[in-house]
Amino acid sequence: MYANGSKVANLLAFPGGMGSNDGAATLNVPTGRYDLAINPNGEAKKSILKVANAIFVANNNYLVAVVGTKDAPQVVTVATNR
Numbered sequence: 001m002y003a004n005g006s007k008v009a010n011l012l013a014f015p016g017g018m019g020s021n022d023g024a025a026t027l028n029v030p031t032g033r034y035d036l037a038i039n040p041n042g043e044a045k046k047s048i049l050k051v052a053n054a055i056f057v058a059n060n061n062y063l064v065a066v067v068g069t070k071d072a073p074q075v076v077t078v079a080t081n082r
Contacts, residue, residue, distance in 0.1 A: 002037040002044070003029065031058045038066050038073065049073045 001009040009025040036051040049066060054077070056062060063078045 001025075002039060002047075003034040005035075007044075029056055031056060036064070036075075038075075040070070049075060051075050051077075 001007070001012060008027055008029070012025060032055075034054045034056060036054050037047040038049040039045075039047050048070060054064075057079075059081065061080050063076075063080075065076045066073050067076055068074045
């Protein structure tokens with residue numbers, strides 16, 4: 001996964017897609033706007049899903065999930081206060 005062009009998470013997969021990898025990562029990011037991109041196998045130039053201007057605010061936890069299939073991905077974002 002990339003945020004504003006920089007890789008922030010690596011080796012994520014659909015559950016069962018990479019052995020015991022459950023497709024989860026925990027990140028701490030500063031408050032701001034981010035352009036997110038999900039790329040297959042870490043390929044920087046080939047996105048399967050993009051989210052422009054995702055806003056992350058201090059003192060919130062966010063679940064950002066890519067659901068569906070590789071051919072028809074969708075993003076779900078849920079925010080909760082700490």
